[in-house]
Amino acid sequence: MVVRYYDVPVCWCDACSTMLADRICTLNELRTGVEEKEYQVDILVPRHHVPELNVVKTGRIVSQCFERYYTSTTVKRxxxxxxxxxxxxxxxxxxxxxxxxxxxxxxxxxxxxxxxxxxxxxxxxxxxxxxxxxxxxxxxxxxxxxxxxxxxxxxxxxxxxxxxxxxxxxxxxxxxxxxxx
The missing domain is CATH 3.40.50.620 (HUPs)
Structure with a gap:
């Protein structure tokens, strides 16, 4: 697995959120049950690393946080x-x-x-x-x-x-x- 670093922006403008939305689609491949080693996956990793978490786990947490707001458009009111x-x-x-x-x-x-x-x-x-x-x-x-x-x-x-x-x-x-x- 190749982990690429992306700076999660402090600014929440539309330009920044578009960058994040492009990266979330690739993370869905991790949830299909296939071994992670077989994929070359882009993971969102914050600029400031949390000491208790490794890079992959931190990236997953960040991506799950953002994924909620991008996939919620399919949910009916x-x-x-x-x-x-x-x-x-x-x-x-x-x-x-x-x-x-x-x-x-x-x-x-x-x-x-x-x-x-x-x-x-x-x-x-x-x-x-x-x-x-x-x-x-x-x-x-x-x-x-x-x-x-x-x-x-x-x-x-x-x-x-x-x-x-x-x-x-x-x-x-x-x-x-x-x-x-």
Whole structure:
């Protein structure tokens, strides 16, 4: 078996995910029950090796993680209604567990981000700003990128201002949502 090293990107953009999707097809050959020694297989191996795992096992774990999100398009949706996906800190969509669950538990998905004014206040004890100018700009750029990536998949990010604990119940009731992820 020949193990080739691929850098698993930290960026989850479409260009990187396309590179990963091309490598997953070859890994399915390992699961057919034939000896591994007979194949020349490409395995995804992260740049930073986990000390307790050998290279082959690490590659399999990484590939199984990515395989779930690439092969899931063949699974049929079994839910009805609307699901609200509430984005908080993790603004990625490729490996979003909330989007994955909502996709198969409902017919319609409403991705939402709540801009809470409390994030922009200062800390209680010392008065330091919780979010400075650079982090605020980074948040705006991340939200723009999230909206762009969701639009490519047919979803539109709704950005609401206010306290989430006050807005979510009325928002879910008005759209008839059965779950908030």
């Amino acid at each position: 079994n839910g009805k209604g609307t699901a609200i996906v509430w984005f908080r800190n993790d603004l990625r969509i490729l490996d979003s567990e909330a989007l994955f669950k909502a996709r198969f538990s409902s017919d319609m998905i409403l991705p939402v981000y709540y801009v809470d004014a409390r994030l922009f206040q200062s800390t209680y004890h010392f008065g330091f700003p919780k979010i400075g100018a650079l982090r605020g700009r980074f948040l705006i750029e991340c939200l723009a990128d999230l909206r762009k990536n969701l639009m490519k998949r047919g979803l539109n990010l709704m950005i609401q201002h206010g306290k989430p604990e006050e807005i979510i119940p009325s928002f879910a009731e008005s759209f008839g949502a059965h779950t908030v992820e």
